[in-house]
Amino acid sequence: MLEVALALTVTGLILFFLTNSFPLLGLKAQGIVQEITLWKATVAFWGQGFQVLSVLLLLNLIVFPLFELLALLWVMLSIHFRKSNCFATYLYRWMRQLKPWGMLEVFMLGVLVAVVKLGDLAILIVGPAFWSFAALIVCMAAATAVLDPFVVWNSLKQGRCDE
């Protein structure tokens, strides 16, 4: 079970970097093509004077999901190699608490709504990141489903540190 979750987390990390390096959607109107990446979607508000919103989206779509993946990777590896679990316990606790603030799957719904909305306005190009993004959501959901927090807590408990 831990091995499956570890595999899903590593896959998720690779997909996360793919999603961030390629355009998600493109729009073609009068010969001009506009493309959007995950990063460009988060900074779209910045340029229009809503810096606070931009920071919120940056946290929701990039910082927290990346933290979740990296924390899971660290936790899985430290359980696997039976290393000191002090930092892993700390990371896993914060990951569990910050989980609702990572909103990739909500963003996916937003992408679908935008696709339907723009569908009859102009020519829409579905970018490569769209597919890696869909796979990333499946991976993260599967990792969450496979991993029983109770088992993780109990495995981490063995070498916990005292605060």
Add this chain to the structure above:
Amino acid sequence: MSKAVLLPEKDFLQCRVCNCLSKVAQEPGRYDVLYCPRCGAKMNTGKNNSIEVTWALLIAAAIMYIPANLMPVMSVYMLGSGQPDTIISGAFHLVEAGQWPLALLIFVASIVVPLLKLFALGFLLVTMQMKSSWRQRDRVLLYRMTEYIGRWSMVDVFVIAILAGLVQFGNLVRVETNAGTLSFAAVVVLTMIAAHTLDEHLIWEVTAKEDRANDEHN
């Protein structure tokens, strides 16, 4: 006939992060801070200001709900002319365009869900303060649904972010964000924090009178 003996709940504390149950050696004082032995999170000793903090956040969210619905969230400029749209008028445009499933989704996620969250949290707070024993199980369910569903309201903000980032063709067509989006995001964030600060265990804290009645009954 044997009778199941339940351990007295007041001797145990449950960690809200990892759900670990731990036995309390002695009654914690007003300002004692206890940490979960399993995950190290700060534990709720039951003597906190969860209700007051949640009320404050809920009232702030209710105030922000007004500009979120009255102010425009975005404007679409086509060939130089365009008009700002509120959440409701945006949904109406979708209905006019025949995209009613989409309109329904936006309507539910952006108007119904935040409103239901405000009422649900308010209702839970009032019944907690009354120490009501009315349908406790259902109220816990209501709390869990409110906590789970909250983040999905962000979908409208994300749609606006995508449109604002993608639809930028100068004078031909462009999308601009308006202040309504900021208030709407504030409603979602505030209600999410409010749902988090609310201690659902208070639902089980009923009046002392009923406790005594139950004891006599048993």
